[in-house]
Amino acid sequence: MSSPERQVRPADPAPIFAALGDRTRLSLLTRLSDGRARSISTLSADARMTRQAVTKHLRVLESAGLVSSIRVGRESRFAYRPEPVIEARSYLDRVSAQWDDALGRLRTFVEGPGPI
Amino acid sequence: MSSPERQVRPADPAPIFAALGDRTRLSLLTRLSDGRARSISTLSADARMTRQAVTKHLRVLESAGLVSSIRVGRESRFAYRPEPVIEARSYLDRVSAQWDDALGRLRTFVEGPGPI
DNA sequence: GAAAATGGCAACCATATGATTGCGTATTGC
DNA sequence: GCAATACGCAATCATATGGTTGCCATTTTC
Numbered sequence: 519m520s521s522p523e524r525q526v527r528p529a530d531p532a533p534i535f536a537a538l539g540d541r542t543r544l545s546l547l548t549r550l551s552d553g554r555a556r557s558i559s560t561l562s563a564d565a566r567m568t569r570q571a572v573t574k575h576l577r578v579l580e581s582a583g584l585v586s587s588i589r590v591g592r593e594s595r596f597a598y599r600p601e602p603v604i605e606a607r608s609y610l611d612r613v614s615a616q617w618d619d620a621l622g623r624l625r626t627f628v629e630g631p632g633p634i
Numbered sequence: 635m636s637s638p639e640r641q642v643r644p645a646d647p648a649p650i651f652a653a654l655g656d657r658t659r660l661s662l663l664t665r666l667s668d669g670r671a672r673s674i675s676t677l678s679a680d681a682r683m684t685r686q687a688v689t690k691h692l693r694v695l696e697s698a699g700l701v702s703s704i705r706v707g708r709e710s711r712f713a714y715r716p717e718p719v720i721e722a723r724s725y726l727d728r729v730s731a732q733w734d735d736a737l738g739r740l741r742t743f744v745e746g747p748g749p750i
Numbered sequence: 751g752a753a754a755a756t757g758g759c760a761a762c763c764a765t766a767t768g769a770t771t772g773c774g775t776a777t778t779g780c
Numbered sequence: 781g782c783a784a785t786a787c788g789c790a791a792t793c794a795t796a797t798g799g800t801t802g803c804c805a806t807t808t809t810c
Contacts, residue, residue, distance in 0.1 A: 532657045539652025540768085544725075551732045559786060571769050573787080578767095592777040592786045600733050603726050609660075610723045616667045617716050656798085675756060687799050689757075694797090708756045708807040 531609045534602045537582035542567070543575045547584055547598065555588075555597040647725045650718045653698035658683070659691045663700055663714065671704075671713035 538544060546561060562572035576596050579585045583602045587594050654660060662677060678688035692712050695701045699718045703710050 530657055530660065532655055532660050534655075535651045535660070536655025539648055539650075539655045541646055541648045542768090544646065544648050544651070548729060548732070551729045552735075553733060557786075567768085568770065569787080570771085570789095574768070589787090594787070598733060600730065603729055603733075607723060607726045607730065610719050610726070613664060613667045613719055614716065614723065616664070617669060617714060617719075619668075658798090673756075683798085684800065685757075686759095686801085690798070705757095710757065 529605070531602075531606050534582050534584070534606045537578050537584055537602075538606070540575065540578075542572070543579055546572070546575060546596075547579060550585060550596060550598040553598065555595040557593040557595055559593065561596065645721070647718075647722050650698050650700070650722045653694050653700055653718075654722070656691065656694075658688070659695055662688070662691060662712075663695060666701060666712060666714040669714065671711040673709040673711055675709065677712065 538547070542565070549561070550556065558569060558573055558576065561576065562569040565572050576585065576587070580587055580596070583599055585596045586599050587596045589595075654663070658681070665677070666672065674685060674689055674692065677692065678685040681688050692701065692703070696703055696712070699715055701712045702715050703712045705711075
């Protein structure tokens with residue numbers, strides 16, 4: 519018999535996806551996903567927007583748990599956090615799995631003439 | 635030697651994530667991912683918002699390619715489209731892979747005192 | 751053919767979002 | 781110590797977003 523594993527509360531991934539839903543933030547996250555922590559200055563060096571704009575994006579990522587930050591001297595270093603990405607992935611996996619499941623793909627638009 | 639496969643244009647997944655970044659839309663997509671096409675009325679039946687609000691969300695999903703719609707008589711049927719989900723997943727996979735790669739996780743915040 | 755069901759369109763509203771600018775403060779380099 | 785660097789805070793702005801309401805048109809149903 520299985521041990522009484524407590525369900526790890528699904529926690530809706532919408533905020534994570536929302537944080538990912540921006541080109542600039544995706545780019546920042548991609549850079550940081552190499553595991554190297556970087557300062558705001560470094561991250562805004564080649565951006566076509568102000569440092570403040572980049573800072574805001576980083577704070578959005580931080581709110582979603584996608585990055586963490588620590589102050590080191592006069593700079594703020596941001597680092598990639600893998601957990602939310604895992605969570606988002608597993609959500610997409612579940613959606614894909616449900617789609618792949620059974621006869622799913624055969625039912626599309628083939629419900630007959632009646633209301634559904 | 636490999637055939638000259640044309641790169642399937644990366645097409646930034648930000649708009650897909652943005653479309654996924656809403657509770658209501660995630661819920662709609664989850665329902666539709668069983669492969670059954672449904673009308674707007676059906677989809678808004680148990681929603682705590684107006685039919686119009688649900689319609690707007692469905693159009694957002696449609697703009698991101700996550701669902702398609704066809705008019706059947708007096709109703710509009712929406713069906714799940716798997717491609718964007720695959721694309722989003724593969725993006726997250728690449729991010730995760732880069733993270734898993736090499737010594738990535740060891741570099742976090744361990745860059746020494748100098749500016750980075 | 752009249753009523754019900756389905757949904758499109760448009761106006762409208764409050765709030766969120768993405769970005770800028772200006773300025774103040776703390777830290778570092780020389 | 782002073783200038784440069786790095787950053788935070790706040791105001792401001794335009795536009796996007798999420799939601800509502802009202803009304804009209806098309807289909808079905810009986």
